[in-house]
Amino acid sequence: MTAPTIHLASRSPRRRALLAQIGLEAVVVPADVDESPRAGEAPAARVLRLARAKARAGAAAAPAGAVVLGADTEVVVDGEPLGKPADRAEARAMLARLAGRWHEVMTGVAVVHGGGEATRLSVTRVRFRDLDARELAAYAASGEGDDKAGGYAIQGLGAVLVARIEGSYSGVVGLPLAETAELLAAAGVRVLGGREEA
Ligand SMILES: Cc1cn([C@H]2C[C@H](O)[C@@H](COP(=O)(O)OP(=O)(O)OP(=O)(O)O)O2)c(=O)[nH]c1=O
Secondary structure: OOOOOEEEOOOOHHHHHHHHHOOOOEEEOOOOOOOOOOOOOOHHHHHHHHHHHHHHHHHHHOOOOOEEEEEEEEEEEOOEEOOOOOOHHHHHHHHHHHOOOEEEEEEEEEEEEOOEEEEEEEEEEEEEOOOOHHHHHHHHHHOOOOOOHHHOOOOOHHHHHEEEEEOOHHHHHOOOHHHHHHHHHHOOOOOOOOOOOO
16 A cells, blocks of 8 residues: 655645655645634644644645644744734844844644644744844845744845754744654654555
């Protein structure tokens, strides 16, 4: 029997590229979920809930027996999720808030497979270097952070903002690959050591 195909419940080209990096080709399935925040919900609970919701929505659109992956990423500072900037002015304000200090990037990952589901949370600490007004304006104006949580992309020009990182680089980009590999292995898809029948 053939191994299950991975279905990725995400529009993010980054997540697809991260799966390709570890040799997994994914079929993208639509997963339109309501991402509006819930009052009093902690950021970690929120990214896990949204990852699960995306994977479940993806599973509803995928063939029976598919292994479906969903993820959600948030940048959190002082316990507050920043979300994606609405415009360049907000992007600049987010970067100014992150400059010269540590923040957390939380990514929830969920795998739905054959009626079962499992989730993992990745929390990575990131420290930005000090940034002057000219640098803040220039990075925001680059547009790179427009569709990214926290208004930056560590995998792009945003790398020059980052002085230190403690945790999962791939988690910051949107899909923590160590945790993802463990979830997929539990669903019968082994990144190392070949695929086995689920
Ligand atoms: C902090 C950071 C975030 N990001 C991205 C990862 C996510 O794609 C995005 C956070 O938004 P998400 O809502 O997690 O994902 P998405 O809207 O891009 O895709 P989908 O909901 O369809 O799965 O920010 C980077 O690419 N680099 C970074 O350094």
